[in-house]
Amino acid sequence: MSETAQYSTTEIRSWLEKETESTLSPVQAQAKRLRDDLKMAIQTVADVAKTLLDNSAKEIERRNMRVYNRARALNKLARLFLDRLKKVNFPDEVTYDNLNNYAQEVQKVFMVTDIDIKNWFPRISPFFIMDRRRFLSVHEKAKQSLATLNDFLSKEYVKTKTLEETFQLVSALHRLEGELVALEADKKSLVDERAPIEAEIAELEAKIAKLRGEGPVDELFTVEAEMERLNKELKHMLRRLQKPFIKVQALALHGGGAGLTPDEMNKLNLYLETPFKALSTEEVGYPMLKRILEKLERLMIEDKLKLKSDKARKAEQTVEDVVKRDSLLKIQRRCLEVALRERQILNSTKMEEIKRDLAAFQEQAEQLRARKASVEAHEAIKERACNETQEKIAGTKKSIEKNVYASLGQKIHIR
Numbered sequence: 001m002s003e004t005a006q007y008s009t010t011e012i013r014s015w016l017e018k019e020t021e022s023t024l025s026p027v028q029a030q031a032k033r034l035r036d037d038l039k040m041a042i043q044t045v046a047d048v049a050k051t052l053l054d055n056s057a058k059e060i061e062r063r064n065m066r067v068y069n070r071a072r073a074l075n076k077l078a079r080l081f082l083d084r085l086k087k088v089n090f091p092d093e094v095t096y097d098n099l100n101n102y103a104q105e106v107q108k109v110f111m112v113t114d115i116d117i118k119n120w121f122p123r124i125s126p127f128f129i130m131d132r133r134r135f136l137s138v139h140e141k142a143k144q145s146l147a148t149l150n151d152f153l154s155k156e157y158v159k160t161k162t163l164e165e166t167f168q169l170v171s172a173l174h175r176l177e178g179e180l181v182a183l184e185a186d187k188k189s190l191v192d193e194r195a196p197i198e199a200e201i202a203e204l205e206a207k208i209a210k211l212r213g214e215g216p217v218d219e220l221f222t223v224e225a226e227m228e229r230l231n232k233e234l235k236h237m238l239r240r241l242q243k244p245f246i247k248v249q250a251l252a253l254h255g256g257g258a259g260l261t262p263d264e265m266n267k268l269n270l271y272l273e274t275p276f277k278a279l280s281t282e283e284v285g286y287p288m289l290k291r292i293l294e295k296l297e298r299l300m301i302e303d304k305l306k307l308k309s310d311k312a313r314k315a316e317q318t319v320e321d322v323v324k325r326d327s328l329l330k331i332q333r334r335c336l337e338v339a340l341r342e343r344q345i346l347n348s349t350k351m352e353e354i355k356r357d358l359a360a361f362q363e364q365a366e367q368l369r370a371r372k373a374s375v376e377a378h379e380a381i382k383e384r385a386c387n388e389t390q391e392k393i394a395g396t397k398k399s400i401e402k403n404v405y406a407s408l409g410q411k412i413h414i415r
Contacts, residue, residue, distance in 0.1 A: 004411040009177060012400065012414055013170050019408055020163050027160045031094050034149045038106065039090055041142035046085045048135045052078035055131055070124045074131075077120050084109045095168070096153070096161040103149050110143055166403040173396045173414075180389045187382040194375045197368055204365040211354050211361070220345045226338050227276055233331065234275035240314040244296055245272050247305040259295050268292055279332050280339040286322075286332060293319045 007015055052074055059071035088105055091098035117139070121132055245268060252260055260268065267288050270278035282288055297319050299305050300312055307315065321327040397414040404412050 004413050006413050006415055008415050009173055009397075012173075012412075013167070016166065016170065016404070019410075020160075024160050024163050027157055028094055028164075030152065031096075031099055031157055034145075034152055035091065035094060035099060035102070038103075038142070038145045038149055041138070041145040042085055042088065042106065044138045045135070045142050046082060048131075048138050049078050049081040049085070052128070052131050052135060053082065055128065059127075067127050070127050073120060074124050074128055077116060077124075080116065081113060084112065096157050096164055099149070099157070100153055103146060103153060106146055107150075110139075110146065113139065162403050162407045166400055166407065169396055169400050169403065173393065173400065176389055176393045176396060180386065180393065183382055183386045183389060187379060187386060190375055190379045190382060194372060194379065197372045197375065201365055201368045201372065204361050204368070208358060208361050208365070211358050220342070223338060223342050223345060227342070230331065230335055230338060231274060231276035234279060234328075234335075237328065237331070238271065238275060238318070240311070240318045241293075241296075242272070243311055244300065244305055244307060244315045247307065248292075248296055248299065251299070251304065259299075260292065264288060264292050264295075276335055279328065280335040282332070284329075284332065284336070285326070286328060289328075290323050293323050297323075 056071045056075035056078060059067045060075060088109060089102065091102050117136065121136075124132065248260070248268065249265075249272070252265055267278055267282075270281075271289065271292075279286060279289070296305075297316065300307060300316065305312075400414060401412055404410055
């Protein structure tokens, strides 16, 4: 079993050139000669076509009516020949594919030219006989050059096509490796750009945490927690009025018979949503809530709320406790104290300074996070490009190894 030879990507081209020099070089040299021969033959055809164009133009100028129409036909035909020949793409680099495409392109031009010669040259007869013979002669020689090239392509050059493609793959491999180096450099640059941004964000977050831990802010958190506790306690105390309040809302909005003023309606909505805020913004003794409850009680007596007897009984008991026994007075005092404390903290000079600093730091942090997100997005793009390029490199290496084995019978591995 033959041993697999190891080569780096920088070694593979020189090794391959050495191994294929005796096989590939003579074939490529012959391909260049045949390409150049066909180019010269085409140029000769073009030169003779130019002669046809010039000579027919002279006859047109003479206005000899015996020759005039045929001269015009030949002039048009010669111009067509020249235009087609000019459009043929000559391959500067000699490869099997380039040369094969070139031959096919020339073949199409010659086929169309043959049809034109067959259709038009007899109509031009007997005039311009020498010019036409000369054109036919060089055209046939060019066709022979093309036939020689096609024969070489199908019998000789095709045998080395895989080797030639392997050299192209080696060039592609080197190009891909160059692209990978550039992509990795770009990725490193983005990582270097991201690191100081992350450090700035961490520093700002530390400053924000420190400000939030300072006296007024910490005290505000305590007050807000107490407000939330009181709000839950109030919701529990007023839970049996929840359904009647909603019924009154619906009656006021759609039935129009609740009898509440706009201010009372707004306060009712607030008691449903945030009872702490509703009670803490009332005067001591919550007179507006009592008015609302008195109207609620009247609506229940008149059975306008359509409550079940059990729910109506519990609601009536709560109304009596709140209105007649002032069951919410104690918790209202607590709400008023907490709300006052919140206002004092929020309006303090120290709190204003902290709020300004917090707002500034948070804005800076958001801007930095946006920059970081942008850098990370570009990083991800480069990372994907690196992975895709690495996959292409691996695939190209395998193709080279496979081609070498198919062409030379040698097992190699590219590191």
